[in-house]
Amino acid sequence: MNAGVERAHGGALVVGVDGSEPSLRAVDWAADEAVLHGVPLRVVYACLWERYEGAVLARDIGRATELPLAQDVVGTAAERARGRHPGLQVSAEVVFEEPEYALVREARHASALVVGTRGRSGIAETLLGSVSLAVAAHADCPVIVLRGSHDNRATPPVHGRVVVGVGENPKESAAVRYAAEESRRRGVPLEAVRAWRCPAHETTDHPLLAGEPARLHEARAVEELDAALQDLPAGVDVQRRTVEGHARRVLADASHSADLLVVGARRREGHLGLQLGRVAHAVLHHSACPVAIVPHQGHDA
Structure with a gap:
């Protein structure tokens, strides 16, 4: 942590x-x-x-x-x-x-x-x-x-779910642990979302290979999601979801059905500029529900 x-x-x-x-x-x-x-x-x-x-x-x-x-x-x-x-x-x-x-x-x-x-x-x-x-x-x-319109009440739940955005590095799990604790205290499910994209240069028009690069990226996203969630405490109701698209758009969309959206933010010692990252910065501006920014130590992606 x-x-x-x-x-x-x-x-x-x-x-x-x-x-x-x-x-x-x-x-x-x-x-x-x-x-x-x-x-x-x-x-x-x-x-x-x-x-x-x-x-x-x-x-x-x-x-x-x-x-x-x-x-x-x-x-x-x-x-x-x-x-x-x-x-x-x-x-x-x-x-x-x-x-x-x-x-x-x-x-x-x-x-x-x-x-x-x-x-x-x-x-x-x-x-x-x-x-x-x-x-x-x-x-x-x-x-x-x-x-969001319900930002003056943390309880009781409005939508009955806490959403956490899962990044590429499963070791950066401070946000996941925080989200799990928030969902447990509220008595609502935790929806863990991992967004993924297939780079344009990896797509192919060959009928026998169509969709193969995308399947590989999706499978990797599933693995990363499982790795990030493997140490959650017992009793947390977790719903896993991988979605193709930009993470900032995927999480902003998910916020419409959430009581709280949780995302991580890297902190670098000695760095004086904004230490949010593109995804956290975007959801702070566009989320439809309260956003929790959870810091962790790391390097910029």
Whole structure:
């Protein structure tokens, strides 16, 4: 398992808020998830501009104003979580820092981190916000980015299935283990999907050989899928599926009938750019359900 995931095991579940409607729906989902895993919920509001603009406003009107504004945001979110699950342990904190940096740091000690699709910008809600993208690309723990019309409830299940995308390397199984645990806790089947493609240069028009390259690629995909699933714990209801096509399209299609879509993301030490990969990046933008990005150590493909 990725070292970051192991280090975070057992920590609080963190949800990033900013006072927007998408972030309040994220609080609902995160509260459900925290109860599901039996961990505390930590609400974090990170905002750099309020530290400075609030200070200017305070000087102009003669009183401190930035903390009440910020505390209103986290206070409302925390009360919303407590109202949804009265027995849930909830803490809240305001951090005067750029949200992406603050949340990535929070992820070092979290069991998982939940963020909304976007914040208070004027960008359409169907697009992924820059903070969500940055956190998903750099966090050490699983990051759940909420998408879809049912993204404010982790339980009870809407579609009754968790989908995980399986890559070419069966050793990169952190995402599979995470997805199996999520499906077990929800009491729903796990659908493991392996997309495959036959390169155009391998096709042939000869009637005796037609389809042979495709069958070989599909058979290899079946083997890779079986290898990735061989160490799953007993009791997980697994449904295997191989599909011809681009992985990003196959998984986006599968998200329409899923409660949660899980994909892996490689992390390379010392690399400062986005560490998502093409498939994870695409499904974050196009999934019809919440997406969990699970990090693992590896090399770029």
